[in-house]
Structure formats: structure tokens, C-alpha cells
Amino acid sequence: SGTARKERAPMHGSSDERTRTGMSPESLKRAFVDSMFYVQARYWEVATPHDLYMAAAYTVRDRMLERWIRTAETYRKADARTVCYLSAEYLLGPQLGNNLINLGIVDSARQGARDLGIDLQEILDQEPEPGLGNGGLGRLAACYLDSLATLSIPAIGYGIRYEHGIFDQKIVDGWQVEDCDLWLTNGNPWEIPRPLLRYPVRFGGHTEPYTDEHGRFRVRWVPELDLYGMAYDTPVLGFGNDNTNLLRLWHATAGRSFDLQAFHKGDYYGAVNAKVGAENITKVLYPNDEPEVGKELRLKQQYFFVSCSLQDMVRVHLQHAPNLEGFHERFAAQLNDTHPSIAVAELMRLCLDEHGMDWERAWEITRRTFAYTNHTLLPEALETWPVELFGRLLPRHLEIIYEINARFLDELRMRYPFDPERVARMSLIEEGPVRRVRMAHLATVGSFAVNGVAAIHSELVKSTVLRDFHELWPEKFHNITNGVTPRRFIQLSNPDLCGIITDLAGPGWARDAENLRTLEPHADDAAFQQRWQAMKRAAKERLAARIREATGAVVDPQSLFDIQVKRIHEYKRQHLNLLHIVALYHRIKQGTDSDPTPRTFVFGGKAAPGYFMAKLIIKLIHSVAEVINRDPEVNQRLRVVFVPNFNVKNAECIYPAADLSEQISTAGKEASGTGNMKFSMNGALTIGTLDGANVEIRDAVGHENFFLFGLTVAEVERTLAEGYRPWEYYRSHDELREVIDLLRSGLFSHGDPDLFRPLTDSLLQHDPYLLLADYPAYVEAQARAGDAFRDPAGWTRMSILNAARTGFFSSDRAIREYCRNIWQVEPMPVSLAAGNGSVP
Numbered sequence: 001s002g003t004a005r006k007e008r009a010p011m012h013g014s015s016d017e018r019t020r021t022g023m024s025p026e027s028l029k030r031a032f033v034d035s036m037f038y039v040q041a042r043y044w045e046v047a048t049p050h051d052l053y054m055a056a057a058y059t060v061r062d063r064m065l066e067r068w069i070r071t072a073e074t075y076r077k078a079d080a081r082t083v084c085y086l087s088a089e090y091l092l093g094p095q096l097g098n099n100l101i102n103l104g105i106v107d108s109a110r111q112g113a114r115d116l117g118i119d120l121q122e123i124l125d126q127e128p129e130p131g132l133g134n135g136g137l138g139r140l141a142a143c144y145l146d147s148l149a150t151l152s153i154p155a156i157g158y159g160i161r162y163e164h165g166i167f168d169q170k171i172v173d174g175w176q177v178e179d180c181d182l183w184l185t186n187g188n189p190w191e192i193p194r195p196l197l198r199y200p201v202r203f204g205g206h207t208e209p210y211t212d213e214h215g216r217f218r219v220r221w222v223p224e225l226d227l228y229g230m231a232y233d234t235p236v237l238g239f240g241n242d243n244t245n246l247l248r249l250w251h252a253t254a255g256r257s258f259d260l261q262a263f264h265k266g267d268y269y270g271a272v273n274a275k276v277g278a279e280n281i282t283k284v285l286y287p288n289d290e291p292e293v294g295k296e297l298r299l300k301q302q303y304f305f306v307s308c309s310l311q312d313m314v315r316v317h318l319q320h321a322p323n324l325e326g327f328h329e330r331f332a333a334q335l336n337d338t339h340p341s342i343a344v345a346e347l348m349r350l351c352l353d354e355h356g357m358d359w360e361r362a363w364e365i366t367r368r369t370f371a372y373t374n375h376t377l378l379p380e381a382l383e384t385w386p387v388e389l390f391g392r393l394l395p396r397h398l399e400i401i402y403e404i405n406a407r408f409l410d411e412l413r414m415r416y417p418f419d420p421e422r423v424a425r426m427s428l429i430e431e432g433p434v435r436r437v438r439m440a441h442l443a444t445v446g447s448f449a450v451n452g453v454a455a456i457h458s459e460l461v462k463s464t465v466l467r468d469f470h471e472l473w474p475e476k477f478h479n480i481t482n483g484v485t486p487r488r489f490i491q492l493s494n495p496d497l498c499g500i501i502t503d504l505a506g507p508g509w510a511r512d513a514e515n516l517r518t519l520e521p522h523a524d525d526a527a528f529q530q531r532w533q534a535m536k537r538a539a540k541e542r543l544a545a546r547i548r549e550a551t552g553a554v555v556d557p558q559s560l561f562d563i564q565v566k567r568i569h570e571y572k573r574q575h576l577n578l579l580h581i582v583a584l585y586h587r588i589k590q591g592t593d594s595d596p597t598p599r600t601f602v603f604g605g606k607a608a609p610g611y612f613m614a615k616l617i618i619k620l621i622h623s624v625a626e627v628i629n630r631d632p633e634v635n636q637r638l639r640v641v642f643v644p645n646f647n648v649k650n651a652e653c654i655y656p657a658a659d660l661s662e663q664i665s666t667a668g669k670e671a672s673g674t675g676n677m678k679f680s681m682n683g684a685l686t687i688g689t690l691d692g693a694n695v696e697i698r699d700a701v702g703h704e705n706f707f708l709f710g711l712t713v714a715e716v717e718r719t720l721a722e723g724y725r726p727w728e729y730y731r732s733h734d735e736l737r738e739v740i741d742l743l744r745s746g747l748f749s750h751g752d753p754d755l756f757r758p759l760t761d762s763l764l765q766h767d768p769y770l771l772l773a774d775y776p777a778y779v780e781a782q783a784r785a786g787d788a789f790r791d792p793a794g795w796t797r798m799s800i801l802n803a804a805r806t807g808f809f810s811s812d813r814a815i816r817e818y819c820r821n822i823w824q825v826e827p828m829p830v831s832l833a834a835g836n837g838s839v840p
């Protein structure tokens, strides 16, 4: 409960000897041994690597709790305005290493482990990662939690505690096979279950009108099903401060009503089934990345976590206030894409039905609470739900949405009296054979701010999917270019680079990434370049070892590491990369090679299980790899590998090892990209199109330090409008034709010319992502990159400048912009030292 205790229990003093939370190697060692005994219930001789990990995790967690509690106390006392980040995904990655960094005890922990004869790295490797997200969107949410805590912003991340996160990718005969993710099976030491922090969530049934005691018309929702959401809390440390924020994930359990039903009706087994059904809601993450699959369970997940989160916010608010007036002053709630946008209707329902507010006031509070981030323009990704399904699961919410819509459309008619088409375009309801709720419209109408995730993307949001809304409310629209946390993606992933930067810039750079600029004057310094090359070389050796372990393939760390890791998607064009690889292979075989730079091509990424073309691209990567890697005539110059199961852990090993980063989406399709930033910060050069954040990365690092190619957004539009005929590119470009013909010949498919037909046919007939149109420019840019790599000093200079000039892409900068331009929230630093040595 939130009631503040008057008297304070005595706490350990701050001196290391007297506290169980000391940070010295001695204290850590003692605590670790204690945890092994008292938490893991193991003694030394029989402890498994997993026991070591758990004991280490509990040791670290103990050191987070005082900060966490002090933070909660500070925010509560100050009645602080709080950011609530609502996201269906958090791709956190392993916690232990990151928490050691943010506590500032990496060296201490390593020393303590060494004294006990343990290798810290081995312990770190034990941790299964919480993969509660698909890709960039989920990872962005995790980076933002890190930055919010680091910037001392009062914030709560709300989401879903999926029992199974993103599937494990296995490769069998070159094909992706999905395996169940089991991150929770051995226990999760970072979460704290809160069995008493539960909220009811209802589904189905019907609504009925009634008149309340003041004679006012009201609606009551009589649901069919209720279940509970239970909180699991994970502390999120700031770096270089004492703030520790909260990530609260909801787990679904059956409500009391199940037991009662069974008791009354005597249908025990029926009740058991219903219970299982309820718990299914948080069973598994939907593995789709962008293309929408309108599944009932997914809508249930969305409403489930949004309802729990808003009820939690209301509870907190009512600890300080008599009613929901002022709710929007206490909270800014960010909608991470439309997945949580049902929140708009849910907050209206809470205000209207549960707190007796009138419509106008409820709407005012709702619209001033939410802000919406758009993450994609792909038409197939825009969420819409059939009205029928919506009404069946959430009848009251559908009514509320209809009412919001009726009032909104009246406003529009007033403003555009002779433009019924515009009114229909902007409606929250899409008319058609099946009527559907447009979630992006609901989010836009119900929010005070809308933002895109890179400059070019935000412009496209305004000129395409939300054009009419931008014309109506231009001041609502913002851009906030994405960012990534330098703690995880430099400090943790690339300790050598971290050492180099710290030597030059001092340790402050990790809180102020603009300090990376101190590298810039050293870009041409020979001794510095040598150190830089050694750093890169060591990272490439580590990746080579990892690749050998995972795939058996041997790669040469001296070759150019040309890497494309991201979800597999036609718009991301992994197959354009493949066309170039086959062209290089073909040239060597023909003896017409003009690019003798030895290269290792690395791919990684998951395909949505139902996305056939993406899975076929994975198969094609393996098939091309097989032919090239075993051909002695080419395999000294070219190697192709696919790193299975690309996830945060693998990513941390991959970004530092890259020489060349592939960011080759069709212009206008990649909203931002964030891998592009991680590569660049680690000194990779980019080969890329003018898409997403590439545009800003190129401007930041200097055009001469970036391999640009391809059609611009305007040229893509024009090409398609003029009637794009990929066949003509095939006909008129000899090498392109030869490459595609090789794919069609069966050379890469053990003689089966049909295997890759779906891909080649799609390219020749439609090519919706304009691979053939961009092919000549891509190959030409690749040649420039290959040539440049043969001048080590020139390349190293460019590499250093990339790392030096990408401080802008720190998630700290992005979060500062959200705070200032959208949330209107101020930092609230927490001080452990200022406390009187006790906790409440």
C-alpha cells in the first residue's frame, strides 16, 4: 500500500563493512557466497553454472533495491509528474552485465569472481535473454527505459510478461525452424512478483443503459468473462546516478469468478478450462514484425495490459487526489505504436463509467494524457480490427469509439462542409465489406502529440498515412529521431572501444555521448589508428570464434566484414545483398573480377513464421553460402555466413565486428532503423539508401564517410507511378540478368530450378521493392566500399569519424527531446547520500 510509515526501521550504515550491499570485491564475494547458500540453497562443490549465475544475479539485485525504494519514495513525496511508456514489447536482452555497468561495479565484480576462481564472462553467458519483443520497436522501448532512468525522469514502463518471448531460431537444412523460447523456465531473478497487486480485466458480454442516482443517463458493461492481471516488477537502473525506475509487466491469471462458477454450477472441469483460457492471454509474444495479423488473442493481449496499466495509474493518482481531475497533469502516457491505442477508449470508460465523469471532461483528460508514436508506414502494418470482433470482445469500448467518432465527424463536417470524402477518409471506422476500427486514427484523435521516428519518416507520416490529420492539426505533429543506449551498445558490447574513448574523453562520455567528438582530432593520428585497428581486429576475432562455434564456418578476420542483421523482410532487401554476392561470385568464376577485396558476408535475422518469402530468403542465403564457401576458387576471397538466432546477446558481439553496415531498404519503407546507429557508433561504415535515420546518420558522419546509393523517396514514387517494369532492367543489364539466371538455373538448389522461383518471379514480374532498379547503383557503391577498404589508413579514418560523430543517436538525446517537446516532464534526481541511512 502507499501509506507512508511514520517510524523508520533501522538500516545498515553506509560503510562497506556494516552493510550487506557493499560494492567492494570483498562485499560482493561475501554476498555472492551467501546468495548461493541462502537463495539458491547450494553449496560450493555442487553449484552448477546456472547456480553461479543466479547467485550473482541476486547479489546484484540486492544492490539495486535500496536505490529502487529510495527512488519510489522520492517520486511519491514530490508528487512527480510521471511518464508511462505503454508498449506491447520490451526487448531487454540480458540484464546482469548491464546492471553491473549501471551500478558501476564491473571491475569489482570481475575481481571478486576472480578471487573465487570464477570467470565473470562464463556467468554472464548463462543468462537467458528476455526476448519480449520482435525487433527495433521492442529494443527501442528497452533503450528508452535505460535513458529515462539515466536522465532521472520519473517513469514507468508498462507491458506484458510473455511466458514465451520471440521464438528461438534454429536452422535445419538451410531453413528456419522455430523453437519455443523458454526464458522463464529456470526462474527470473530480476523480477519481483506482486501477488497482491492485481486488477480485474473483463471481456465480452453486453452493455445496458441505466439512470444513476442523479437521474443521469449512464451505461453499465455486463461482461461475460473476467480475469486478473498480476504485476511483476523489474528495477531499471540509471547509469551514473541513483535513480532506479520501474518496469511493470502484467501476467494473466484466472479470477475468483472461475472458482465460484465451478462451485455453483458443479462444472469443475469447465471452470478449469476457462482458467487455462484466461492464462493463455500472456502465454506468447506474436512473432510478427510489421505485417499485421488480426488475431483475437492479440487484441485481448493489448486490452489486457492497457487496462491493467491504466487501473494502476488511476490507483496511484487517487492516492494524491480525490478524483480523476488532473490525471493528465500527473501522467504523460506514450503509446508505442498503435498496439496500446485501445487505451484511449479504456481511459474514457474509466472516467465515464467508473468515475461518473461527463463526456466533455473525460475527453479533455484523455486527449491531454496520451501521445502516440508511429513506427511504420507500410500499409499492411497499420492496425485495424473488424468491428464484429471488437464488439464481441469489448462491446463498451466499441460504443465509446462510435461516440468519439460521431463527435469527431461532426466537427469535420463543420470544418469541411463540402468534402464528405475527406470525412470518410478520416473516420475511425473503415467502411467496406468488413467494417474495421482504424487504430492509428483512434490514437491520433485521442492524443495531444503524434511523432515519427526519423526526420524523413515524420515528414512522410504528415504527407501520407496521417495527411488529413496533419492538415487539421499541424501543431500536433513532431519528429523525434530514434536513439540507442551507448551503455549497452558501446560500453557493454565493446569494452575495447570503451577503453579508447574513456582514455581520451574521460568517463563522462557514457552520459553525454556528444563527448565522442573528442575522438575526431585523432582520426589521422597513426598511433591512434593502430589502436583503433587492433580494437576492430579483436572484435572481428571474437565474432569469428562465435561464428565457428555456432555454424562451423571459418572466416578470416582480415577480410572486410560486411554485415546485415535485422528482421528478414522483403522491404529490407536482404536479397539485394545476395544479388551482389552472386555477382561477385560470378565475376570470380568468369575471371572478370575487378573487386579483389576479400569479404565475409554475415547475415542474421528472424523471419515471421508465416512469411513464406522471408523464409525463402533465409534458405537462399544458406544455399548461396554453401556453394561459395566450398568452392576453393572463390572461398579465399568470399565467405557467406548466417548467424542463427539473431537476438540482443548475439547483436552485442556482431555490431563491434562490422566494417560495413548494410542499410539497404527501399527509400520510404524503413521508418528509422536503429541497428544502423549501433553499427555506426562502433565504427562501421554504412552502405545505405536515403531511408529512415540513414539520412541523418549520413549528414552527421559526413557524406564522404558513407556509401550512398539508390533511388530517393521521390524517385521511388515516380518510378512506380510511371509503371515500373523490372523486366526491362533485367533485359538491359547484362550482369544483373546473369545473376538472376544463375538463381533460376538450379546452381544454388542442387539442380532444382523451382526452389527459388517465387523469389525470382516476384523480382521479374512485380519487384515491389525495386531491387532491380536499385541494383546497378548498389553494385557500384559496393565497389567503392571494396576499394576504400584496401586503404587501411583511409578506412580507419572514416571508421573513427563514424564513431566520433554519432553521439546524436544516443537514446539520451531522444529522451531529452520527448521530455521537452512532448511530455513536459522534468528530471527528479534521487540521492542515496541525502537519505539518513535508512529505508522506509
Ligand code: B1N
Pocket: 134, 136, 137, 140, 288, 289, 290, 291, 337, 375, 376, 381, 453, 482, 670, 671, 672, 673, 674, 692
Ligand atoms: O520500429 C523501429 C524502427 O527503427 C523500424 O524502422 C521499424 O520498422 C520498427 C507491428 C512493428 N515498426 N513497426 C513495427 C513491430 C511489431 C508489430 O507487431 C509493428 N516495428 C517497427 C523503432 O522505431
